[in-house]
Amino acid sequence: MKGLAICLSAVLIIGAGILTFRQETGLQGESLIAKVDGVPIEYREYQLILQDLRSTTPPEKLKELALKSLTAIKVEQAWAKEKGLIDDLSYSSELKRWKQENERRNQAVRQKKPIYGPIQYDERGFYEYELSNLRIRLKEAVSKQDYKISDDVLKTRYEAIKEQQFKKPDTIQLWKVAIPDQDGKGKERMKQASDKLAQGEDFKQIAQSYAIDGKGWELSIHADNQKQISETAPILFEEALKLPAGQQSPVFEENGTLFIVKCAARTQGGYEPFEQVKRQVSSFYVEEKYKEEVERRTQAARTEIVQTNLDKVKIT
Template identity: 40%
Template sequence: MRFRFMTAAIILIIVLGVLGGWVFVRQDNLNSNSTIALVNGEPISYQELLQVMNHMRSLTQADQLANKALQTLVSNKIEQMWAKQKGLVDRIDYAHFHQQWKEENLRRKEAVAKKQPIYGPTQYSEGDYYRYVQSNVVIQLKDALGKNEFAQTTNQLKAQYESIKEQKFKKPASIRIQKLVLSSKDSLAQSKMEQARAALLTGEAFEEVAKRYTSQSGIEQFFDANRRKQDSELYATLIEVSENLAIGQISQVFQDADKWIIVKCVERTKDEYEELDNVKSNVQAIYTDEQYSLQLAVKMKSANVEINREAFDQIAKD
């Protein structure tokens, strides 16, 4: 059939109407290799679009599905072309992928029959294998870029580390707190806790305020830095509040599950950070991710996307 292509910006504005159903049936004049769109000259096939739509359908409104699937494929295709330019892959057409999928499942079937170990499923669905391959393309591409174009000098690594160490590489501190706790079943609990906090802010001893406003048996709790993972599973909110307090600082009244709580930090170890020498690869990976996202956005913005309107509209009517 003769294609009528429409050039579009990467933010695809496609008037599709409401899709009539969730199951996409191949039409007589569309086959798996029918070209639905071109991205910088590289084709997106009907089957390629179909499997992405089927994967996204449970999480996407019907009238947005085809558009969102196509946007996803444009991004994927740009990443594939990028990887091809770097010599990481030879072919990026869907027919080649489809053949690889069949061969991989045959290999797995034979391995199972011979009782040989395999990793992952015994058989991949087409969609699962597509996402597996695409994920590996991105991993390889980021690895290659991180060793070349995005590789940082020693001074750049140091600067990057200093800018992110507070959020990424801060070690947990050991913290000792005092806390006031009232059950939220008491309708006046929040009001009482606000009064208790006001008393604490005047300098009244924590122990005295606890006696006056609560009946709790103990007011101190210690969070060991070496047990932070385990403690966080039990006291996530309490630890989050405590970590943001300086020594002597009193928290706002906050609710955690069925309790109203006030916390005072009475002791904490000095803030420490992972040494740069131990996290250089992490620092580089974070920078690579940032630069990758920025460059991908630039490539998508400048991409020439042509949509086969006849074919696309036919899919939208299914």
């Protein structure tokens, strides 16, 4: 009972704080802050965005950036309405959908039906969830209606981005001189090995001679193990990536072991075939066009600010 009393007190205090804040500002949740091409920005939604930006934005820039962010969101929502994906763009209607969604999830829990995501959404979580879903549906709609392109154009785009997006990793055959340094004598032994290499002795033989039980002096880095090696031995991995065939690295240390590595052979990985990545190329194209269109619409949008209400918003 004591714990319950504390919880109730906390709720009352929080509730009183919210009430006091609204009384001080004179604004209610549905109070109009601005309109973007006629689409309302309500006080409660504006406050939600302010809270999201508060930790990363200087106070003097907070109101401006919140309005800018909401302008882009309202532009996207208006575009979605044009495509028939949403009817009511007011935040009040979103709050109703939030309540309905949580009621639906409550009912599913009572009936022991599976649900995806949280059992209940908080306001911010539902806002992000609904906006994310709306963007996915809008991109799907415009990809079918506005941004359909031929395979020839897709192939041209594939050629333009394949180096950055679709290059397969090379297969690198590595030889390594690896000398543990736990006993404090590793540096001396590595200097001996380095001197032998400098005098032209065979790298492979030296690598074998310093290997424990004659093992572990070879390593093949390829597509299947590249991620694992990059995580377990990131320095060695980076050194290997730098080396053309026939070249060796300087001495470096990782995980208490001194290394010199040599690229014995390197096979080009090539590129993912166009037919296998065509959908990804199309997705990149739609994403690019989508961002351009949102930017264009945002720049062209007419924002009407209710200055008296905006001035009442307190930044604390």
